[in-house]
Amino acid sequence: MDLRQLRYFAYVAEHGSITKASEYLNVAQPAVSRTIRGLEEELGVDLLERNGRGVTLTEAGEELIRASDAVFDSLRLAKSQVMSRAGQIEGRVALGLPPSFGVLIAPNLMRYCSSAYPDIDLELKESYSGFVQDWLSTGNVDLAILNAKTINPSHIRAKPFATDEMFLIGSAAVWPKHLATNGAVSAAEAAKINLILPTAKHGLRSTVEDAFLAAGARVTSAIEVDSVLMIKELVHSGFGLTILPKPLFRRELEAGQLIAAPIKNPAMRRKLVIATSFDRPLSKAAQAVEAAVVHVAHEILQQEPAKWGFELEIPD
Structure with a gap:
């Protein structure tokens, strides 16, 4: 699992659609689909329920989105801290x-x-x-x-x-x-x-x-x-x-x-x-x-x- 996979998954979950997420990411839809499938295969669970109207999160998907939100929050905090410290002299x-x-x-x-x-x-x-x-x-x-x-x-x-x-x-x-x-x-x-x-x-x-x-x-x-x-x-x-x-x-x-x-x-x-x-x-x-x-x-x-x-x- 890497940050790119989590990022694609987070945008699919946010938009409720692989098509809409791929448009937002400016990435071909098949590439996004393959990434999500690869993530599911790696974890051994289904993360999305697919239907004609789009996708919804499974229970495992809900758990992963909470964990990925924490990961991205930590990354944003780290970026903010490093940038703020760049101006400090210590x-x-x-x-x-x-x-x-x-x-x-x-x-x-x-x-x-x-x-x-x-x-x-x-x-x-x-x-x-x-x-x-x-x-x-x-x-x-x-x-x-x-x-x-x-x-x-x-x-x-x-x-x-x-x-x-x-x-x-x-x-x-x-x-x-x-x-x-x-x-x-x-x-x-x-x-x-x-x-x-x-x-x-x-x-x-x-x-x-x-x-x-x-x-x-x-x-x-x-x-x-x-x-x-x-x-x-x-x-x-x-x-x-x-x-x-x-x-x-x-x-x-x-x-x-x-x-x-x-x-x-x-x-x-x-x-x-x-x-x-x-x-x-x-x-x-x-x-x-x-x-x-x-x-x-x-x-x-x-x-x-x-x-x-x-x-x-x-x-x-």
Whole structure:
């Protein structure tokens, strides 16, 4: 038994005539008759009583028409539900963020998404770009903001998002006396300092080393740490200086506990991209979160233009 058989049977029952049903269906009468006969043979019962004036339902036919009405009602309901849900944006979305951008956008992004998309369950996951790209490749996040230097183009689809500037950051107690505290520091000078840096796996470290190389220098001495929280604690405790984006030290800088100096000759800037996996198309909810990230980033930078060293490369 299939839906076509039930449909033909329902129209025969409704019109009380195979001839009238075939005209309504725009199907040849013999084809409708054969379909009804086939249905009766399959079920082993007569569904219609045929007479010169048309057809009437048998007891078995009455039972089948009630069941077929329920089937068609369920189909109409399913169609309505699917069509209504097509306009809804809901579901779980995991967004991977580098710490420097996460601390800048997370509160505003959560507020925006909870208001604009209350049916999206947004999960924020934070780590260095190297780790976040691994999450994206394995499906632990749906989309991510990544350092362009970490991208594997064979697995990751990337679109330009922003650039951010790296600063030499440390406490006044260990700030080198020959360096100004209110001006830029050259890359060559920064390379001579005892630095606290991420390990070579991460894009932040390669951004630093590439700038040093362009200045004819290299990292002289470094404490390598794969934790932003530990780097912050070590810097705050006077173990050395670091080179990282300013938003990571937002509260300490605003409180005057640390100093941040831009780096020149060359400036240290990294490119950030919005990254997705070639293997998994974005859901509507993930597409909405991507648009929300761009929108909220624009709002933040309109309120505090250039304060944190970010420049967006994507329109709102």
